[in-house]
Amino acid sequence: MFSKMATTVHTPFVLLLFQIGVFSLPVSQTPQESPTCGYKSCHAIKPGMLxxxxxxxxxxxVGWLKTVDQYFYGARNDIQHAGVQYILDSVVDQLLKNPDRRFIYVETAFFYRWWKRQSGDMQDTVKQLxxxxxLEFVNGGWCMSDEATTHYSAVVDQMTIGLRFLNDTFGPCGRPxxxxxxxxxGHAREHASVFAQMGYDGFFFGxxxxxxxxxxxxxxxxxxxxRASESLVPPVADLFTGILPNGYNPPEGFCWDQLCDDPPIRDDPDLEDYNVEDVVSKFLTVxxxxxxxxKTNHIIMTMGSDFQYENANLWYKNLDKLIRYVNQKQVNGSNIHVLYSTPSCYLQxxxxxxxxxxxxxxxxxDFFPYADAAHDFWTGYFTSRPALKRYERISNSYLQVICNQMEVLGGPTSRNGSFGVGNSDTMKKAMAVAQHHDAVSGTEKQHVADDYARRLANGxxxxxxxxxxTLAALSGSSAPRVYCEHLNISVCPLTESSSKFSVNVYNPLARPVGWSVRLPVNGTAYAVTDSSGNAVDSTAVNAIGCTTWSVETNQKHAFLKVTFDPETGLLSSLSNLETQQTVRLSQNFYWYNASDGNNKDSKQMSGAYIFRPNSSTTFIISKTAKIETVQNSVVQEVRQWFSPWVSQVVRLYADSRVLxxxxxxxxxxIGDNMGKEVITRFDTSINSSGIFYTDSNGREVLQRRKDYRPTWTLTQTEPVAGNYYPINSRAYIKDEKDQLTVVxxxxxxxxxxxxxxLEIMLHRRLLHDDVRGVGEPLxxxxxxxxxGLVVRGRLLLSLNPPAVAANTHRPLAQEVVLQPLITFTEGLLPPNTRPEFSGLQTALPPAVHLLTVSQWDPDLVLLRLEHQYEARDSKEHSQPVTVNLQVSPLPSTFILLTGLSPSYRCAVCLSGEKPLPKTKGDPSVWEVTLKPMEIRTFLLRVRLR
Structure with missing residues (x-):
């Protein structure tokens, strides 16, 4: 291998000419008649009654026990009887038979498929409903996303896809x-914050x-x-939230689906099994x-469940009767009034x-961790299927960099150029499906996980x-591009077989970054030059055995020092030479013995969802590590072998502030018949007092305290699993002097x-199912x-004073999420090739992150900017930032986009939001001010010259 090419590439940017509210979408359809959807369509209630x-x-x-396709078509009913297309067919038919009936639908990925297959007449009928x-849409995303293992950027994307389809198809009445x-x-605070900023009036979960x-x-x-943000000024991130009474199931005894066993309402008094009085009496009691x-004289009941209403007639016939017979009791003094409703009508x-x-x-x-019984903590899925979780994360980076930014940069040429016809829709929809709460969560069957990965690969x-x-158009070279997708395991046929090749590094961030590029090669002597022909420091790295135990940068600027114990070969300390900090830091690998259900306290087993170790005891994989070290001008490595199945490379790059x-x-x-939950643990001299910190979906940070919940008194029954939390991009421990951050x-x-x-679970291999539905061991x-699956990953460590640590870990986490795109071409670039391109005249301020640049329509671009610091993070960066946006060097002109307006929000205890004013002034220079944790969304129209 050789490295380092620390290449700085600027990200494209463009002038903004119209601002819309956060995540607002344009309305493309205006009904010919005034619609009575939404709150106008709610049935009348009876004041003074329940x-x-x-x-x-x-x-x-959107995938779980069966794949997305199998669920939609109703295939593989030997696994689970479920067919979404029949559900929608049946529901529409039954809604037409009684105008009082209501139905809500959630998963746009399924509805979109069904809609495309309907005739024009049927589409008109559904539009009328x-x-x-x-027929009312709730949530509206492509899927119902997981909240623990998803990154906020991917969540925003999948919500955008679903909401845009509903808006384009149904106009304002399609808006959830x-x-x-x-x-x-379990439920993340950042999800609630995003929902509030998107204009939702309320949030319900089970x-x-x-x-x-x-x-x-x-x-x-x-x-x-x-209150889902400590940085955004209330009520921007305030959201009314309701907990449903029965999860999402009907009350016991009132399930009338074809898969249910509850008796129907038998209302013929001439029949022996007449049961109206019994059903009504039971319902009144419930x-x-x-x-x-x-607290109020309104209650909500979910009448449905998993894949129900395939025969909607069963449900609606009994619900019609239930409403009629319960309400008839009012003449005898009953104070209960029953009505068809929706969550929004209830909220109103x-x-x-x-x-x-x-x-x-x-x-x-937030609402983590989630447990449904004393020994049943759903904290295993935070790590389940770690390879899929990594593939989803790098696919998100791929989507943002290749599908989105490159499509904007290349314009029409990107979609139909010299290398054929490409599209971004495949990847967008694959990523959207991957956000589902049984996808990236790792809680699906194996064949379904394989299908999610296949979809991403197609994308x-x-x-x-x-x-x-795009690169051919920008560089002027039509040389074929090579994509080495297995660099993480040091495989790239082009670099291993060619004596001359070119490397293109594209930086998706709107600021310069240094990035060390590692490539597999066959040889030891390589000359690397940058786009100007200047030599770049690089070296071939080979294994060299030695007994040097202290590693630090040997460049002029040394920032970190790492020491290893000469007896064990393990990490022993970490020092920040800039700040004169040193902490004891011991790291090793361990495993918990996964419960097989034979515990004295509970029969609960570890599985895809649930983490339940047999005890709090960890089993050390090895007390010592065999090591080899490498030291050169670019990188210093200590290669550690703990066992035949656990190894690690500790790297310190020249001029780097992270390990x-x-x-x-x-x-x-598993030859010992023991399932294993593998962790790495960092033991330090930091006095953390039982407190550590984790991010919420990659954005704001929450404090966690051992055996404690902020809003209720916890009786801790699982001292390990009950203290596990999702880590989406970073976690840290600190005291008054030191903060150790792990990205x-x-x-x-x-x-x-x-x-x-601080311990992090890396891998899980289990021998039993946890009896939560998936039906197979992980x-x-x-x-x-x-x-057995081999998984490789990276952890980045930094040591800083707490007051300045956020300046490091927030941008570092963004760099890991949005990595540079590396492509290759055979041989050296032709003389007339344009070797460098920048879409920004100047980098954005450190506090501002370019969240999204994506093609919206052929001549429209969607752009999102965010302030990436919390209000409490940094004296330097936790201030409002004004960005001066100037014309980019792209060959385009811009025209004002009109007819868009921000959404309003009306909810319990919240005041309605006012629309954001249009920016005034010189059209060649626009100023956008972002407050801590604020996301602003823009649409712009690009007209090519």
Missing amino acids: NVHLVPHTHDD VDEGR RVAWHIDPF RLDYQDRSRRKASREQEMVW AQEQVGVY ELHRANLSCPYFPMRID WTQCQVLVSN ELEWTVGPVP TDRSQGGGSIQDGS NEASDLYPE
Whole structure:
């Protein structure tokens, strides 16, 4: 291998000529008649009575036990009886038979497929149902995303795809007003923040910790206002949030799907099994019990479940009868009124109650970890399927860099150029599906996980055509581009076989970055030059055995020093030479013995969802590491071997302020019939006092405390699993002097079980199912690794004073999420080739992140900017930032886009938001001000000269 080429490439940018509200989408359709959808379509309630809002719905997983295709078509019913196309067929048919009926639909990925297959007449019929509010969309994303293992940028993208389709198809009546996450396994504060900023009026979910739910029932606090950001000024990130009473299922005894066993309502009094009085009596009892744990005279009941309503007639015939017979009791003094409703109609009635804000409690933390029983913590899926989690993360980078930015840079040429026809839709939809709460979460069957990976791979192929066309246009060279997709395992046939080749490095960030490029080669003497012909420091790295135990940069600027124990070969300390900090730092690899269900306290086993070690004891893989060291002008490495299935390379690059740990784990041995949960643990001299910190979906950071929940008193029953939290991009521990930050390259679970320690779960290989539905153990293998999956990843460590640490870990996490794109060409570039291109005249300020640059329409570009610092992060960067946006060097002119307006939000205890004013002044220079954690979205129209 040789390295280093620290290449700086600027990201494209363009002039903005119209501003819309955060995540707002343009309205492309205006109904000919005034629609009565949304709040206008709600049925009348009866004041003074208990109003029971029945919400017919189906929950359709975008892959889980079957693939997306199998679920849509109803294939492989031997696995699970489910066919989404029949659900939608049947629901539409039944809605037409009674105008009082209502139905909500969630997963746009399925609805989009169904819609494309309908006749024009049927599409017109469905549009009428939507316009009248009889069919209402909630949530509206391409899928119902996971909240623990997803990065916010990918979540925003998948929501955008789904919402845009609904808007383009149905206009304002297609706009969801309620976020609906009834199945994810715990809830992230950043998701609530994003929903609030997108203009949702409320958020409903079904799962929360069993202890938390019990307390909330007792205090009637199952509805709240979630203050989902400590940086955004209220009420920007405030969101009314409701916890549904039965998860997302109907009350016990009231399930009338073809897969249910509850008896139908038999209302013929001449028949022997007449049961109307029994059903009504039971329903009245259920309603009175439910109102006892909520605060208003309105309660909501979800009437549906997984893949239900394939025969909607069964449901609606019984619901019609239930409403009729319960309401008839009012003449005899009953105070219960039942009606067809939707979550938004229910929310409207809470809003109309005009209750003061203290009536509903305020929530400022999140809902992790989730447990449904004393020994059943759903914290294993934070790490399950680590290879898929990494593939999803780098695919997100690929989407942002290749599909999105390159498509904008290349314009029409990118989609139809010398290398063929490419498109970004395949990758966008594959990534959107991957955000599903049984996709990147790792909680699907193996054949479904394979299907998610296949979809992403197809997206890569389509996007590579885009980038080849774009680079050919920008560089003036039509030389074929080579994509080495296995550099993580040091495989690239071109660089290994060619004596001369060119490397193109594209930086997707709107600021310069240094990046060390490592390539597999066959040889030891290579000359590397930059685009100007200047020599770049590089070296061939070979294994050299020696006994040097102290490693530090040997360049003029030394920032870090790492020491190893000469007896064990393990890390022993880390020093920041700039700040004169040194901490004791010991790192090793361990495993927990996964429960097989034979514990004395519980029969619960570890599985795809649940992490349950047999005890709090960790088994050390090795107390010593065999090592080899490499030292040269570019990089210093200590290569550690802990066992035949665990190894690591500790790297310190020249002039670097971070330490890189590249770990390799697998195949995890199971010959002893023990499932294993493999972790790495950092034990330090930092006095963390039982506190550590994790990010929320890659954005704001939350404090975590051992055996503690901020809003309720925890009885801890699982001292390890009950202290695990999702780590999406970074975690850290600190005291008054030192902060050790660990940046991850994928979503992982972790905790601080002992003071001064931070552990991260890397790999899981289990022998039992955890009885949560997936029906198979998490025991991954592949054609390449039939003995068990081998996983490789990176952790980046930094040591700083707490007051300045955010200046390091936030941009570093962004660099890991959006990595440079590296492509290759055979031989050296022709003389007339343009070797360098910059789409920015100047870099953006350090606090500003270029979140999205994406082709919206043939002549429209969607752009998002965000302030990437929290209000409390940094004296230097946690201030409002004004960006002066000037014309980019792209060959284009710009015209004002009109007819767009921001969305308004109306919810309990929230004031309506005002539209953002248009920027005035010189059209060649626009100033955009961003406050901490603020995201601003823009559409611009590009006209090529």
